[in-house]
Amino acid sequence: MKRSHLAAAAAAVLVLASAACSGEGGGADGPIKVGSINGITGLFQTPEVPQAVKAVFDEVNAAGGIGGRKLELISKDDAMNPQRSTEAAIELIESEEVVALVGSSSAVDCGLNRATYSNAGIVSVPAIGVDPACFTSPNIAPVNPGPFKLLTAMLYYASETLKHDKVCMFYTTLPGSGGGIDAAIKEWSDLTGKALTVKDTSVGQGDPTPYLVKAKGAGCQAVLYNAQVGPWFAQAKTQGMQDVDFIMGANSYTDANAEVIPEGMNAYAGTEWQPYTDETLPGNDRWARVVDGSKIQKTAFSQGAVMAADVFVQVLKTVKGPITRESVTEAFKTMRPIDYPMVGTPYVFGPGEAHNPIEGSRFVKVQDRKWQVLPEDFIVPGRK
Amino acid sequence: MLNSVVAGLTSGGVYALLGLCVVLTYRLVAVVNFTMAAVGAMGAFVMVSLMDAGLGVWLALPLGVAAGAALSALLGAVLVRWFGDHDERTKAAVTVAVYVAVMAIGLRLFGGTTTGARRFPAPFDTPAFTVGGVVVPQSVLVSLAFAVLITVGVGLLLNRTLVGLRLQALSERPATAEVVGIPAPRLAVGVWAAIGAVTTLVILLVAPRLGGDFSTLGNLIATAFAVAMVGAFRSLPLTLAGGLVLGCLEGLSASLSAIQQYRGVVPFLVIVVLLWWRSRHEVWDTAHSR
Numbered sequence: 001m002k003r004s005h006l007a008a009a010a011a012a013v014l015v016l017a018s019a020a021c022s023g024e025g026g027g028a029d030g031p032i033k034v035g036s037i038n039g040i041t042g043l044f045q046t047p048e049v050p051q052a053v054k055a056v057f058d059e060v061n062a063a064g065g066i067g068g069r070k071l072e073l074i075s076k077d078d079a080m081n082p083q084r085s086t087e088a089a090i091e092l093i094e095s096e097e098v099v100a101l102v103g104s105s106s107a108v109d110c111g112l113n114r115a116t117y118s119n120a121g122i123v124s125v126p127a128i129g130v131d132p133a134c135f136t137s138p139n140i141a142p143v144n145p146g147p148f149k150l151l152t153a154m155l156y157y158a159s160e161t162l163k164h165d166k167v168c169m170f171y172t173t174l175p176g177s178g179g180g181i182d183a184a185i186k187e188w189s190d191l192t193g194k195a196l197t198v199k200d201t202s203v204g205q206g207d208p209t210p211y212l213v214k215a216k217g218a219g220c221q222a223v224l225y226n227a228q229v230g231p232w233f234a235q236a237k238t239q240g241m242q243d244v245d246f247i248m249g250a251n252s253y254t255d256a257n258a259e260v261i262p263e264g265m266n267a268y269a270g271t272e273w274q275p276y277t278d279e280t281l282p283g284n285d286r287w288a289r290v291v292d293g294s295k296i297q298k299t300a301f302s303q304g305a306v307m308a309a310d311v312f313v314q315v316l317k318t319v320k321g322p323i324t325r326e327s328v329t330e331a332f333k334t335m336r337p338i339d340y341p342m343v344g345t346p347y348v349f350g351p352g353e354a355h356n357p358i359e360g361s362r363f364v365k366v367q368d369r370k371w372q373v374l375p376e377d378f379i380v381p382g383r384k
Numbered sequence: 385m386l387n388s389v390v391a392g393l394t395s396g397g398v399y400a401l402l403g404l405c406v407v408l409t410y411r412l413v414a415v416v417n418f419t420m421a422a423v424g425a426m427g428a429f430v431m432v433s434l435m436d437a438g439l440g441v442w443l444a445l446p447l448g449v450a451a452g453a454a455l456s457a458l459l460g461a462v463l464v465r466w467f468g469d470h471d472e473r474t475k476a477a478v479t480v481a482v483y484v485a486v487m488a489i490g491l492r493l494f495g496g497t498t499t500g501a502r503r504f505p506a507p508f509d510t511p512a513f514t515v516g517g518v519v520v521p522q523s524v525l526v527s528l529a530f531a532v533l534i535t536v537g538v539g540l541l542l543n544r545t546l547v548g549l550r551l552q553a554l555s556e557r558p559a560t561a562e563v564v565g566i567p568a569p570r571l572a573v574g575v576w577a578a579i580g581a582v583t584t585l586v587i588l589l590v591a592p593r594l595g596g597d598f599s600t601l602g603n604l605i606a607t608a609f610a611v612a613m614v615g616a617f618r619s620l621p622l623t624l625a626g627g628l629v630l631g632c633l634e635g636l637s638a639s640l641s642a643i644q645q646y647r648g649v650v651p652f653l654v655i656v657v658l659l660w661w662r663s664r665h666e667v668w669d670t671a672h673s674r
Contacts, residue, residue, distance in 0.1 A: 043496055043599070202638070204648040205600060206607070207395030207593050207631070210388045210638035213518050217387060230501050230596025238509060238521045256501045260596055 031072040032065075032323055034312070035092035035101045036127075037109045042079035046105040048297040049127050050075035052305035053103035055294040056313065066316050066323065074098060078106050089113040093120045099328045103127040103308040105301060110134035122325055123332045123349065125312055127304035132180045141332075141355035143307045143340075143347060144272040147177065147249065148184040151224070153361035154247050154270045155188040155196075156381040158222035161363075162245055168198035168220035170211050172227040191382050208232045212239045222247060230260040237262045253300060253364065253371065261366045268374075270361035273303040273342045275373045277364070283342030286310075303342060311338055311347055344378030385639045390518045392635015393628060397527030398590040400627025402604055403611025404534045405583045410617045411542065412575045414555040416476040418483040418605055419459060420583055425601035426486060427452020427584030428591060429494050432502045441505055449584045455486075456580020460573045468558065468569075483605070490598040497597045504591040527589055531627065534582070535620040551575060610654045616662060630654060 034057070040047050050073060057071040065071060074096050076088035085108045092098045093116065101117070101124035110126070111133035117124055118139050129135055129142030135149075145153065158167045173181060181201065189195055198218045203211055208231055215223050222245045225232060229252050236246070245266045248257075253269040255277075261267045274281040276298055279288040287306045288298070296302055315338075316323065319331045337346035337357075344360025360380030364371040402421065409417045431448025435441060459482055467475055494500045508523035542548040553561040554568055554575075562568040587601055595601045607630070614626025630650065637647045 041492075043491070045496060045499075200644060202644040202647050205595065205603070206634055206647070207392070207398070209391040209394055209518070209593070210635040213387045213391040214639065217517055228497060228501075228595060228597070228600060230503070230591075231593050234506060234509070234592045238511065239519050240511075251498055254498045254501070256495070256499050260501045260503045 029069065031070040032316075033072050033074060033096055033098045035096060035098035036073060036075045036103045037078050037085060037088045037092070037101070037106045037113070038075050038104060039080050039106050040077035042081065044080050044107040044130070046128070046301045048291075048299055048302040049103055049105040049305040051294060051296045052291055052302040053127070053309045055290050055296060056306055056309035058294070059290065060313055066313070069323065071313075073102075078108065080107050082108050082112055085109050085112050086116075089116050093122060097325075098122070099323060099325045100125065100312065100332075102312045103305045105130070105304070107131060110137060110140055114140060120325070121329055123329050125308045125332075125349070127308040128301055131174065132177050135180075135356040136354045138353045139329075141349045141357060142304075143311060143343070143358060144250075144304055145344070145358045145361060146356060148180040149356055149359045150249055150270050150272060150361050151181060151184040152187045152381050153359070153379050154224050154249065155185065156191065157268075157270065157361070157363055157379045158224065158245065158247055159188075159192050159194050161376060161379060162222060164221040164245065165194075166197040166219055166221045167194065167224070168215055168218060168222065169196055169200065169224040170198075170203050170215065170227075171201045171224065172203045173201045188381065203227045207235070209235050209239070212236050212241060215244070216241060220244060224248075226251065229257045233261045233265050233267060237265055242266070247363075250300060250361075255371075258366050258371050259369050261369065263368070265366070267366040269364050269371070271300060271364060272358070272361065273300060273307065275362060275364045275371065276300050276303055277371045278373045281373065283340065287342065307340055307342055307347075311340065314338055315349075344380045385636070387516045387518050388635040388639030389632055390515050390635070392631040392633070392638070394518065394520055394524045394631070395593060395634065396628035396631030397524055397531055398593050398627075399607060399611050399630045400531040400624045401527055401534070401586045401590060402608035403615065403623045403627050404531055404620060405579070405586055406608045406612035407615055407617055407620055407623045408534065408538055408582065409579050410612070411538070411620075412551050412555055412579065413460065413463075413572055414472060414475075414558075415463060415479060416472065416617070418476065418479040419486055421587065421605040421608060422483055422486040422490065422602035423455050423459070423580055424452055424583035424587035425598050426455055426490060427580065428504070428587045428601065429490065429502065429598055431584075431588065432504060433494075435505075436502075448588070449581045452584030453577040453580040456583065457573050457577035460576025464569045464572045483602075487599065487602050490602060494598040497599060500597040500599075502596055504588060504596060506592040509592070523589070523592065530586075530589065531624050535624050539620055606652075610652065613655050613658050626654075
């Protein structure tokens, strides 16, 4: 036992030491190496994300690269496996000597690797920040609003745009996200002076009927919901809840889910980027061109990928002198806000200890088993 | 609160069905089958995939059921052929391994919780009657009727027919059964196929209530075991009751804010409490020799 502790400590020292020594981030004239950790296999699958990042890099490379150097993406699949995610981060930073992480999309990366990124002085710009740690770490700033800012926007939409007094919340929560949820609700309460009629964060698997009956009994006019879609709406229809506005998070905004919502139900979803189902929306034209050109699956996730890559390239172009891990990190920490048309607020990394630059959400509604984009622009809480 | 209990009770039928499938398998082939729900989900997803491809429901349904039956028969054949002489623990371990494999394949084929949600036909969706504030659809009555049918039908099959007698012999003393001339391997594979077919039907029936994607349906095995535990893997009527109890408990726990956070734990609490209750007077060695 003692020996294994010693070995672990020795290994940790080695890792730290090598992290301190290898801040170069590749040679001065080879390709600029960029890493990402993506769920390709496993429960959270986003194969389109590294493909889309690569498509943007290919475009930049075809135009001559950055200062004559090509961009190279090294994507690691972590299969939502903590062990593999940790190894991937160390491998990217130590062996591949990447200058930054761009377009990560893993459900476990931020929470596990935030300290590694801080210690190595490297920034990560995830395409999708999934877990709460993505929004509370000094060296991570995703290009999506994330679950908490999205929740505030959903509440704001329910009470201010749809003008409901009785707003209820039926959520399934990940361990450790309770505080973030409470903070999001408080932000909404402070802005609107309203409070939730029902807050239930215990929704899990199993028959949703008891929850629906509870919502019906409490007279909920709007129900925020983030768990399994099919059974919830099938049973809500059975319970005759056609007059309730159900508002879901971005995770439910998929074609498959629109298909399973029965006719007559009011189902909304708050999206993180311009709804991907309408390519005429601002910013979506560029995204559609990129993913179409490389025949990549059109999902919201691939929007995040294109945005993360675009933001990175834009910041990279401001770097004076050689492009190294240090200069890239410095550039992100001192960058000017970038107005990106696919989101509600400008993207900025900045020096702080926590980053959640993108706020607001645009809403879609199911009509005839398809998502329809609603006419209101991005709903950013507190912005008139 | 009463409404929540009633709401929970309406899901009792589907929980009972899941538990009955487990007990059924155990009674007939003496295997604790971890793959049950995953195999049923495979059959169910074959059916909805065929329907998405444009096939009519009356063609897709038998094909889906046949797929579930075939997969189950394949598993049965493996168990009979290679693990026939092994004890229950080994067979259960084999089904755990197969469960992991089937889940991984299903996830690849049919997608995860958000991208793989499918619409399952819900022909019994229309309200039957209303209790308090709870609308009870026909599907609740259909599930309960199906559960009773399995309970009574399998009970009769086992106790009153020659096939039943042979199946019992096969389940309890497979080697002896073969010695006295029961065509054990063929009969066993046939039973596995029938179990696969019934399980697929059950999964199709519970899907509109409990889950529309592959992993959720495949993982219903945990709930199924909790329910089966009430009947000690033997008693079909007690298993039926167990489903109703579990539904009630879930409804109750959803209505009491003090315990609602722990709603998901209910099935496991049921398992633990029942294991303790059953073993309170047992003597080691005899009690655990089945």
